[in-house]
Amino acid sequence: xxxxxxxxxxxxxxRANKRGYWSxxxxxxxxxxxxxxxxxANDRPILVRYDGAFFMPIFQNYPEATFGGxxxxxxxxDDNGVGPLIREKGWMLWPPVRFSYATLVTNLGRPxxxxxxxxxxLGTDDQARDVLARLxxxxxxxxxxxxxxxxxxxxxxxxxxxxxxxxxGLTDLLFQRFLEIWSSMPILFLLIILASFIQPGFxxxxxIMLLFxxxxxxxxxRAEFLRGRNFDYVRAARALGVSxxxxxxxxxxxxxxxxxxxxxxxxxxxxVTLLTALDFLGFGLPPGSASLGELLLxxxxxxxxxxxxxxxxxxxxxxLSLLVFIGEAVRDAFDPxxxxx
Amino acid sequence: xxxxxxxxxxDLKKYFAVRGGVLSxxxxxxxxxxxxxxxxxQGETLGVVGESGCxxxxxxxxxxxxxxxxxxxxxxxxxxxxQMGGEQLRALRRDMQIIFQDPYASLNPRLTVGxxxxxxxxxxxxxxxNKEIEDRVVELLETVxxxxxxxxxxxxxxxxxxxxxIGIARALAVEPKLIVCxxxxxxxxxxxxxxxxxxxxxxxxxxxxxYLFIAHDLSVxxxxxxxxxxxYLGRVxxxxxxxxxxxxxxxxxxxxLLSAVPIPDPKAKRKRIVLQGDVPNPIRPPPGCHxxxxxxxxxxxxxxxxxxxxxxxxxxxxxxxxxx
Numbered sequence: 001x002x003x004x005x006x007x008x009x010x011x012x013x014x015r016a017n018k019r020g021y022w023s024x025x026x027x028x029x030x031x032x033x034x035x036x037x038x039x040x041a042n043d044r045p046i047l048v049r050y051d052g053a054f055f056m057p058i059f060q061n062y063p064e065a066t067f068g069g070x071x072x073x074x075x076x077x078d079d080n081g082v083g084p085l086i087r088e089k090g091w092m093l094w095p096p097v098r099f100s101y102a103t104l105v106t107n108l109g110r111p112x113x114x115x116x117x118x119x120x121x122l123g124t125d126d127q128a129r130d131v132l133a134r135l136x137x138x139x140x141x142x143x144x145x146x147x148x149x150x151x152x153x154x155x156x157x158x159x160x161x162x163x164x165x166x167x168x169g170l171t172d173l174l175f176q177r178f179l180e181i182w183s184s185m186p187i188l189f190l191l192i193i194l195a196s197f198i199q200p201g202f203x204x205x206x207x208i209m210l211l212f213x214x215x216x217x218x219x220x221x222r223a224e225f226l227r228g229r230n231f232d233y234v235r236a237a238r239a240l241g242v243s244x245x246x247x248x249x250x251x252x253x254x255x256x257x258x259x260x261x262x263x264x265x266x267x268x269x270x271x272v273t274l275l276t277a278l279d280f281l282g283f284g285l286p287p288g289s290a291s292l293g294e295l296l297l298x299x300x301x302x303x304x305x306x307x308x309x310x311x312x313x314x315x316x317x318x319x320l321s322l323l324v325f326i327g328e329a330v331r332d333a334f335d336p337x338x339x340x341x
Numbered sequence: 342x343x344x345x346x347x348x349x350x351x352d353l354k355k356y357f358a359v360r361g362g363v364l365s366x367x368x369x370x371x372x373x374x375x376x377x378x379x380x381x382x383q384g385e386t387l388g389v390v391g392e393s394g395c396x397x398x399x400x401x402x403x404x405x406x407x408x409x410x411x412x413x414x415x416x417x418x419x420x421x422x423x424q425m426g427g428e429q430l431r432a433l434r435r436d437m438q439i440i441f442q443d444p445y446a447s448l449n450p451r452l453t454v455g456x457x458x459x460x461x462x463x464x465x466x467x468x469x470x471n472k473e474i475e476d477r478v479v480e481l482l483e484t485v486x487x488x489x490x491x492x493x494x495x496x497x498x499x500x501x502x503x504x505x506x507i508g509i510a511r512a513l514a515v516e517p518k519l520i521v522c523x524x525x526x527x528x529x530x531x532x533x534x535x536x537x538x539x540x541x542x543x544x545x546x547x548x549x550x551x552y553l554f555i556a557h558d559l560s561v562x563x564x565x566x567x568x569x570x571x572x573y574l575g576r577v578x579x580x581x582x583x584x585x586x587x588x589x590x591x592x593x594x595x596x597x598l599l600s601a602v603p604i605p606d607p608k609a610k611r612k613r614i615v616l617q618g619d620v621p622n623p624i625r626p627p628p629g630c631h632x633x634x635x636x637x638x639x640x641x642x643x644x645x646x647x648x649x650x651x652x653x654x655x656x657x658x659x660x661x662x663x664x665x
Contacts, residue, residue, distance in 0.1 A: 004451075004495060232447035236511065239405055240461045241434030250460075254451045 013333040020329020023322040030319075034140035041097035041133035044077050049090035080106065097121075099130035101137040101290035113298075113305045122311055125298050131308070135315055137290035143319075145206065146271035150264060152210055153271075157217035158260060162248050164218070165225025172222070179215060187212045188283075195283045202285060209274065216267055217260050224256035258334050265327030269320050276316060292316050345419060346380040347551050348404065348519055353377045353413035355399050359624060369624050373399045374410070375575030375631075378650065381519070386545065386552040388566030388583065390559055390598070392620065396575040397555045398442075401521040404553070405437055406430065417519070435465055438512035442524035444504035448496040454482070454507055455492035461514035481510040484547075485540060502533035509540065519551045526561060538565055559602045563587050568656070571595045574623060574631040577650065581657040591659040594632050630662065638663055 015021050039046060044057035050067055057077060064075045067082040068089075075082045077092065086092055099105060099120070105128045108114050112128035122131035164172045191200075191208060198204060228234060229252070237251050278284035279293025280300075292312055299309025354377075356370035374396040381387045389397045403410040406422060415422040417433065425433055441447035448457055458481055459474045461467075468474040479489040485506040496504055505525060512520055522541065526534040538561065544550060556562050562569055563583050570580045571594065579592040590596045597614040604611070616635045621627050627634050633643035643662055650658045651665040659665045 232441040232443055233449040235402075235407055236439065236441060236447050236508070237449075237460070238407055239434060239437075239439045240511070240515065241431045241464055242460065243464075246464075250452075251449055 010333040013335075014329050017329035017332050020325050020332070023325035024329070027319070027322040027326065030139070031143055034136055034143070037136045037140050040095050041099060041101070041130070041136050042095045043098060043100045043103040045092035045094050047093040048086055049092075050086050051089045097130060097133050099133045101134045102129065102288060103133070104128050105130060113302055113308060115307070123307060125295070125308060126302050131295070131311060134290040134295060135292075135311065138292045138295060139315065139319065141202070141285070141290065142272050142275055142292050145202070145275050146268050148206055149209055149213055149271040150268045153214040154217050154260065154264065154267065156210070156214040158221045158253075158256070160214070161218040161221025162225050162253065162256065165222040166229060166244065166248050166252065168226065168229070179218060182212070183215050185212060191278065191283050199286060200284065205285065213271070213274075217263060220259055220263065221256045224259060225252055228252040228255055262327070262331040262334050265323050265330055269323040269327070272323070273320065347383045347418060348379070348381040348553070349414075349416040350377060350379040350400070350404065351414040351416075353400065353403055353415065354411045355396075355403055355408060356411045372575050372623050372626050374403065375626065376413070377572070377575070377577050379570060379577065379580070381551055381553060383518075384549055384551055385567040386554050386565055388562035388569040389553065389555045389572060390557060390562050390569060391572035392557060394620065394623065395572045397572055398523050400572075401439065401523050401553060401555050405439055405521060406433075407439070435515045436518045437521065438515065438517040438519070439521045439523060440505070440508050440512050440525045443528050444501050444508055447508050448504055450496055453493055453495055457496070457507065458482070458492070458511050458514050461511055465515055467515065477514070481514055484513065484544070485510045501529050502536060505529060505537055506540065509544070513544065513548070516548070517550070519553065521553045521555070523555050524557065527556065527558065534561065541565065559599065571598065574620060574626055576631055577660065578632065579659050580650070581654075585654070585657055591653055591657065591664045592661050593636050593638055593664070630660075
């Protein structure tokens, strides 16, 4: 893609905002690392050498019998499972953290939640699960959820705003009234009601939130399109007989995208917060899944262990701050009044 | 004028609703165009002059169906433009084009010049493939006096005059018969104005174009037009050949308008007619003749009866009770 001078200036503006630039780098690296959480925190080795053959337990389940055990059930690789058997005839390459988000740490020797040790750098939670592993997986699912909700919601919102602003008149009027009714639905109560007869998994939770979360950009895009349809070049395109769809996408959407883009990091931050809040209240992801909100809830339930609440709070606060800093830098980058410095 | 005119406008009206109140009900109408009738013959240039807000541009846009007229008839090549829809309207877009006043606003800043001009070709399938589109764009750029390599540049890299040429090339791409020029030179420097006017005249000769030339600059209109229509507050008050109108204005408004044109001779003496008052509010235009509130020769009946356009000489039409 050839960069226009305008885009180049915006990139320069973005880089000039050091805080936003570094926030993007840090957030990007953290998110990228969390995408490979299975290789960093897992209760299975990445690679097993046993009896002259290689095994990759991360991708595949092997029965205990494969490694000289007695039972045909899936192997456990710790010292209570097939660990000692494998070490006799080969070796194992472990991830840095030897626990997955759901692994119960059995060798604590004290009641959970336990304080940090070399084995559990951030300690364990009240069900004896490793906090670092849960943070890693929780961060990943929160951000992925946020991204999906933001992208899908924005796509729907932009399309809806575009149709309203472009056609105007009665379409616009009816759509606006519908939005007013729809946006006044109390999403939290609906979720509580829905949670009583639907098991809220990742996807249907996303679906439910999407039902009510797409309205953020509608007003903005609608306003941009209402403005845009009176531009002379849009009139010229109409005089040429350009079709409605083509007009919206080719001539008007690029203008509306500039202002929409500046909102995206803030919407992402909002989506992450929303999921965290729901998890905290117990109406979010199914019980047992790693999530930042669930960690906060544990902090509330174990006030004698302030570490849990503190860790959860720090991760959320830092992640949201980074997103807001990125958002500010994007906003600055698209500000036409700001010259490259 | 012989035979069927290319464009015929009859009693065209466009009222814009003024909304107000809690329920944003229609409380009033702006009478932007209030019964305009025009005829434009194949190959001629009809100039339309009048002060700001008199409905010139609205008339042009109604003819192109960029704005839906409130009532009236528009006939183009014997076809009723107002009844057209879908495919017919798309076909009409090939025959009628528009050039806008502001060359900065009329080009999409995110498309290259090639993209802007090429879009017209794509939509009307005037070229089979990208190679043909490119060839045609090069040809069009050369026609309007721009270098072919400009096709890869963006509008902001050009001056006002160059941008206006790009706008003209876009209009020419579909090989139209009629071009509505909506104040095409008003936003340009005088020296560039002359270049663009000359270009428009050359193109007219070369492609047999018909122009509806909307402007407020009387000397430009005199130069380029075969016939001139003078508009005041949504109505045509006088139509005549350019020579006739400028030498022998009949309507008192035309007289006043012409007396405001500067003459490039400091010693020249002439009677300057200064109109009293302002243009009335088009939401409530005065009854009878719209001009009677400022007319130096108005009589009692001017405030009651609407004057009709009447022929007073060879092709000279005036709408005035006293002068026709």
